[in-house]
Amino acid sequence: MAIVETGSVAAAAPAAATPRAATRTTWARFKPTVLALIVPLLLLAFWQVATTQQWTRLIPTPYAVGEYMIDFAVGGIYDDAYSATLTTHLLASMSRVYGGFALAALFALPIGILIGRVPSARMLLDPFLQVMRPIPVTAWLPLSMILFGLGAKSAFALVCLGAFYPILLNTIFGVRSVDPKLFEAASMLGCRGNAQFYKVVLPAATPSIFTGLRLGLGLAWFVIVVGEMTGVPQGLGAVIMDGRTLSRTELVICGMIVIGLAGYLSDRVVVALGNYLLRWSPNHHG
Amino acid sequence: MAESATPIVEIKGVSKVFQLQDQTIHALSGANLSINKGEFICLIGASGCGKSTLLRIMAGFDQPSSGEALMWGRPIAGPDPSRGMVFQDYALFPWLSVRANIGFGPAARGLGAAEVKAIVDKFIDLVGLAKFANAYPHQLSGGMKQRVAIARVLANDAELVLMDEPFGALDAMTRERLQDELLDIWERTKLTVVFVTHAVEEAILLANRVVVMTPGPGRIESDNALDLVRPRDVASPEFNAIRRVLSAKLHSHHGKKAA
Numbered sequence A: 001m002a003i004v005e006t007g008s009v010a011a012a013a014p015a016a017a018t019p020r021a022a023t024r025t026t027w028a029r030f031k032p033t034v035l036a037l038i039v040p041l042l043l044l045a046f047w048q049v050a051t052t053q054q055w056t057r058l059i060p061t062p063y064a065v066g067e068y069m070i071d072f073a074v075g076g077i078y079d080d081a082y083s084a085t086l087t088t089h090l091l092a093s094m095s096r097v098y099g100g101f102a103l104a105a106l107f108a109l110p111i112g113i114l115i116g117r118v119p120s121a122r123m124l125l126d127p128f129l130q131v132m133r134p135i136p137v138t139a140w141l142p143l144s145m146i147l148f149g150l151g152a153k154s155a156f157a158l159v160c161l162g163a164f165y166p167i168l169l170n171t172i173f174g175v176r177s178v179d180p181k182l183f184e185a186a187s188m189l190g191c192r193g194n195a196q197f198y199k200v201v202l203p204a205a206t207p208s209i210f211t212g213l214r215l216g217l218g219l220a221w222f223v224i225v226v227g228e229m230t231g232v233p234q235g236l237g238a239v240i241m242d243g244r245t246l247s248r249t250e251l252v253i254c255g256m257i258v259i260g261l262a263g264y265l266s267d268r269v270v271v272a273l274g275n276y277l278l279r280w281s282p283n284h285h286g
Numbered sequence B: 001m002a003e004s005a006t007p008i009v010e011i012k013g014v015s016k017v018f019q020l021q022d023q024t025i026h027a028l029s030g031a032n033l034s035i036n037k038g039e040f041i042c043l044i045g046a047s048g049c050g051k052s053t054l055l056r057i058m059a060g061f062d063q064p065s066s067g068e069a070l071m072w073g074r075p076i077a078g079p080d081p082s083r084g085m086v087f088q089d090y091a092l093f094p095w096l097s098v099r100a101n102i103g104f105g106p107a108a109r110g111l112g113a114a115e116v117k118a119i120v121d122k123f124i125d126l127v128g129l130a131k132f133a134n135a136y137p138h139q140l141s142g143g144m145k146q147r148v149a150i151a152r153v154l155a156n157d158a159e160l161v162l163m164d165e166p167f168g169a170l171d172a173m174t175r176e177r178l179q180d181e182l183l184d185i186w187e188r189t190k191l192t193v194v195f196v197t198h199a200v201e202e203a204i205l206l207a208n209r210v211v212v213m214t215p216g217p218g219r220i221e222s223d224n225a226l227d228l229v230r231p232r233d234v235a236s237p238e239f240n241a242i243r244r245v246l247s248a249k250l251h252s253h254h255g256k257k258a259a
């Protein structure tokens, strides 16, 4: 029997980019943005129709809200108590979000590592924390005001509580689910005992810990309004609560939009940071 | 022979029993094996016959239930840099670059940065991965990952390299390349290699001695010295004669069980 070599494979199709191919690549580039905008634009259109058709009188038109947003940001249109105060409120909220988040991380990371790695710590703390976890931040509001008083301290405490559990749970998961082979590999390479904690456990847990921090920061933004129901004078949550008492719906909506955008941007920064720091991890691209 | 009388590894009457709830598994029963420095041993046998168990006892990851495992006459009490394991699924540190994976052992031994770098450079070249020095494991092919795993063990001055089906997950072409490279490294260094495989051909291609194991309970069936010239030719009549003999030994337990 002989092995017959077949003729050379037909030359590949010419690679020159045709106009159609060019359009296709342009479309591929903008597709994510275009698709992402469809739902918000539909919502905006519905809002416009609903308010101009007077289906409701309690919600201002998108245009009115837009105008108010500009006044809220830079002033010069209505010149009321909220004109040009956006930065002040945003900074006040950001300080509570990042402060409360940092405090939560400060507690949750060591406790999570302890519960994940030390069986008696797990037995001591895990049942208690599992019972505390379902209690929503809103339920803590009255107690927090009694314990920490009216004002910023309470807001910090509530934001911290909101960010605490995702960081804790993901840290526990991360330090518990290290591939046992990696411990064997480390010990046969001469890295034993406590050194393994820094050389194996911590780096192996970073993707989970990072996910926890990301979720925690998201939740810190999520609970900021509750946190600022504690009678603080400044902050986006305070603005929204004021807007409710004053029946100024446009103020409420502006506050909501700013929280949404700030939380989104904050998350994008964290994701970019994670993509860089965890570039070694095949399944970590947010 | 004039050289050192003490074998590098001695396995004396080693048994290993695993207790699974109400089930007792005799993974290894009364194994005896003596390995001299510089040998290339292949452990071969059907899955479940205790190959990994024996290898893990030599590595110090597991302790025998009875009997003793010695290295240079002293009991193997735990993992040690002088015995390096190459796992089938690589077990590289995914957060470290190729360079840092290979340098892990030297760094753990407390060597200075310059020394670590010199060692890493040497072994990265040895396995031909200089171009991928800064890549992360997930960016490498299976063959490249296994090269890193081998280099990582060699960089740590291991005298004894334990390999558990290291090429089992690779495609045929990559496997052949790595077999050649491994033989090349083994011939140039004075390594002792214990290599687990379930492929008869791979064992005959690589080994000085082929240790055949059979399951239920796992035990050593026979120990076969091979005196085939290297490089070995898979197609030669000598090779095939040995293949026939070993295959027969490998399947001998079937007859007994079928009764």
Ligand SMILES: Nc1ncnc2c1ncn2[C@@H]1O[C@H](COP(=O)(O)OP(=O)(O)O)[C@@H](O)[C@H]1O
Pocket: B018, B019, B020, B025, B026, B027, B045, B046, B047, B048, B049, B050, B051, B052, B053, B054, B218
């Ligand atoms: N850690 C363990 N716990 C319980 N049983 C085990 C353990 N490790 C191996 N075994 C059992 O011991 C036997 C031999 O396993 P192993 O040494 O892995 O075989 P091989 O590597 O030859 O396939 C198998 O029946 C396996 O299920």
Ligand SMILES: [Mg+2]
Pocket: B051, B052, B053, B164
């Ligand atoms: Mg095995």
